[in-house]
Amino acid sequence: DIQMTQSPSSLSASVGDRVTITCRPSQSISGYLNWYQQKAGKAPELLIYTASSLQSGVPSRFSGSGSGTDFTLTISSLQPEDFATYYCQQTYSTPWTFGQGTKVEIK
Amino acid sequence: EVQLVESGGGLVQPGRSLRLSCAASRFTFDDYAMHWVRQTPGKGLEWVSGIGWNSGDIVYADSVKGRFTISRDNAKNSLYLHMNSLRPEDSAMYYCAKDITSSGSGTFDIWGQGTMVTVSS
Numbered sequence: 001d002i003q004m005t006q007s008p009s010s011l012s013a014s015v016g017d018r019v020t021i022t023c024r025p026s027q028s029i030s031g032y033l034n035w036y037q038q039k040a041g042k043a044p045e046l047l048i049y050t051a052s053s054l055q056s057g058v059p060s061r062f063s064g065s066g067s068g069t070d071f072t073l074t075i076s077s078l079q080p081e082d083f084a085t086y087y088c089q090q091t092y093s094t095p096w097t098f099g100q101g102t103k104v105e106i107k
Numbered sequence: 108e109v110q111l112v113e114s115g116g117g118l119v120q121p122g123r124s125l126r127l128s129c130a131a132s133r134f135t136f137d138d139y140a141m142h143w144v145r146q147t148p149g150k151g152l153e154w155v156s157g158i159g160w161n162s163g164d165i166v167y168a169d170s171v172k173g174r175f176t177i178s179r180d181n182a183k184n185s186l187y188l189h190m191n192s193l194r195p196e197d198s199a200m201y202y203c204a205k206d207i208t209s210s211g212s213g214t215f216d217i218w219g220q221g222t223m224v225t226v227s228s
Contacts, residue, residue: 034214042203043218044152055216087152091213095168098152 002090006099010035012107019075023088028068031044032092035064038083038101047086048073048085056093109134111203113211116222117148119193129186129203129219137181140211143188145199146221155201156188160209171197193226200224 003026013019031051036044046055048064061076083106088099115127142157156177176189202221204215215224
């Protein structure tokens with residue numbers, strides 16, 4: 001199975017900050033990487049697919065980049081509604097696996 | 108609004124069975140593959156099983172293979188997960204999720220609200 005490692009596990013940031021979350025798979029996955037946002041008590045929501053494609057309806061302050069074994073999710077200007085947990089997921093091969101999550105908290 | 112609604116969760120003893128259901132609405136159900144994904148505080152998100160639009164492609168995580176069976180009824184816009192020989196480590200919130208393709212890409216664009224399964228004596 002492909003192991004997905006996110007860093008950091010948590011971070012504190014202020015509204016307006018630029019936030020970057022990293023995801024590193026245990027082997028190369030080309031561009032088969034998704035990002036999800038999960039708010040407390042809710043189901044995950046798809047933000048980014050195939051590393052850099054923005055899901056319909058997702059604000060443009062979210063962006064994704066990377067390929068192979070190094071991927072990044074960036075929030076260009078953190079908004080109050082962005083405080084949540086973010087997960088990466090590889091879709092290169094089954095079983096499709098997720099990172100452990102990065103919790104973005106208010107500073 | 109596109110919607111998935113899970114049901115069937117609950118408290119069950121180890122070794123027993125449970126069937127989860129997921130009702131889909133406001134999209135063409137038989138155009139898409141569907142999945143079950145579970146989540147626990149300790150292990151995080153874990154993909155469990157997926158099924159293609161016509162039930163021709165079915166895959167399972169090793170942790171549930173041989174114990175769980177995924178199925179769908181396109182006439183009823185419904186997805187199911189039959190869980191047998193349940194173990195305490197199967198305790199989790201179970202989500203139904205829609206794939207973005209018909210055969211199954213592993214990308215989930217719509218999720219239900221989840222149904223909780225607790226396996227305990």
